[in-house]
Amino acid sequence: MRDRASILHLDLDAFFAAVEQRDKPSLRGKPVVVGGTGGRGVVSTASYEARRFGVRSAMSTREARARCPHAAYLSGRFEAYRSTSAAVMGLLRSVSPLVEPLSLDEAFVDLEQADLPDLEVATVTAFAEDLRTRVREVTGGLTASVGIASSKFLAKIASDLRKPDGLVVVEPGTEVALLHPMHVSVIPGVGPATVERLKRAGIHTVRELAQVGEDELVRQVGRSLGHGLHQLARAEDDRAVVPDRETKSVSVEGTYEHDLTDRRQMEAIVVRQAGEVARRMRASGLSGRTVSLKVRMYDFTTLSRSATLPAPTEDAATIARLARTLLADLDTSGGVRLLGVGVSGLADWVQEDLFAALDEDEGAEDEPTAAPPAEQPEEAGARPRGATWAPGMDVVHDEHGRGWVWGSGRGVVTVRFETAETPPGPVRSFPADDPALHRWHPPAPQDDGQPAEQ
Structure with missing residues (x-):
């Protein structure tokens, strides 16, 4: 444990859904669900408007539609998420060389390596407020929740306390007081099954967990998890912020x-x-x-x-x-x-397939997925193979300009013509094989000399 609140955890709020709302003006302030859109699809991210109806990540799309039938269900655009994430991670690396990304939408930052006059609570609070403002600027309006504490464990918990668009700084010496009244499920690794086992042992809060000996916890939940719970229940976490390493x-x-x-x-x-x-x-x-x-x-x-x-x-x-x-x-x-x-x-060379091809139904559009489906490898300006227009996909029409797929089926594709820079636009339908309608890709970034994604 550090003696200063010097580890920052930043989490972009409802990231995939927020990017879709940013780029699609007609969806701002409305329920948006990103993930698999087929019958066996799984929700990846739900906007806060959709969460009010009980929609959450890893829920089946079928159940999500039952809870919130009026939401926009989109298949996801990895390119947009990746470029937005890169802008945020670049910003974080500009303030500290020690940045540990956990995923596209969250990262730890070591403030001991940042250019700060001191690590007093007032100083890191002002720094975090400015950082959140800069995140909004580089992402075109996305919000981030930030937690700062003396350990990675507490920083991540703090960032969840005032979501969305919140900031919590855990003052040194208050970690246990903050943690102990919380339910045991706040601790990483304590899922429904572990919660039930602890409940049968009369353990509901972190305070009750901290009163149990390590040997008893190991007996209850196993050696690896039991040892971890024994430490975290006492707010003991000395893990360092480990920056991502460049790999080929x-x-x-x-x-x-x-x-x-x-x-x-x-x-x-x-x-x-x-x-x-x-x-x-x-x-x-x-x-x-x-x-x-x-x-x-x-x-x-x-x-x-x-x-x-x-x-x-x-x-x-x-x-x-x-x-x-x-x-x-x-x-x-x-x-x-x-x-x-x-x-x-x-x-930089390729050998032909070494294994048999996948069965035709593997990876089909209605397979369940807890992440947005991968973008198909068509070139910009081409129609998707088989004229499959995925909901949310960026398109451009020779006459009407840029827009996104509102829906498709029975040989028809419906497009709403709008972009992040325009007001909500009109909706028009076209034959799925309309030669004037094409897929749209953002311009490729300038070559930075790197051979591939690192």
Whole structure:
């Protein structure tokens, strides 16, 4: 534990949904749900307007539609999320060299390395207020919730206390007083199953948890989790902020608010992620030999598995099949908080498929997913393969200009013509094969000399 509140946790509020509301004026202030839109889809993120109806991440899209039928259900635009995240992470790195991204929408920042005159509460509070203002500026209006404390554990808890658009600074010496009245589920790794086990032992609050000996906790919930709970219940956390390391790899991962337990859902997510990794590799003219799978368990234990091919590939089916094989070797019955697929050992040449192609229904649009589906690899200006217009997709019409897909089906696609810089626009429908309607991509960023996403 540090003797100053010098670790900052920043969390962009309802990130995917907020980006959609930013870029789609007609959706501002209205319920928006991002994720799988098919019959077996899963919610990735819900706007705060949708959350008021009980919609949450990892909920099935079918249940979300039942709770909030009037919401806009969008399939997601990874390019927009990635570019917005890059702007925020760049801002954070400009204030401190020690930035530890946890996902696209959250990160820890070590303020001991920031250019601050001191680390008094008033100073870090003013710094955080200015940082939140700058986040709004670089993202075009997105809000962030910030927590500052003497440890990563307390900083993350603090950032959740006044969501959305809040700031909480935990003064040194008050950590235990803040933590102990809270329910045990506030501690990372304490999911529904652990809550039930602790409840049967008469443990409901963190204070009650702190009064239990470590040996008893180990007996109740297992060695790894029991040891962690014993420390965190006493606000003991000395983990350092570890900056991301530059690696020659391409990877995609997602962190989920509610633990994933459905094996089929996890497999579908891995297939989606493999498709996105392959798309980004193809866009950079790269291939790779080593496929890796990253899994963060319910108790925050992180597992990594990898397998190396005899020759490089950039084929989505090959990457997906190998990633699913790696997943099959892991026991995920306790719940999973993060899944990720990556490829390393990059090269600038490609070997043809080394495995059979995926079955036609693997990775289909109605597969469940807890993250927005990967963008399809069409070039800008092209129609999606099979004229599949995903809800929320950016498009441009030769006559009417830019807009986004409101909905499609039965050979018709409906588009609302508006952008982040315009007022809410008109809605028009076209034949799905209208030659004047094209997919739109943002201009490619200038080459920074990097061969691929780091």
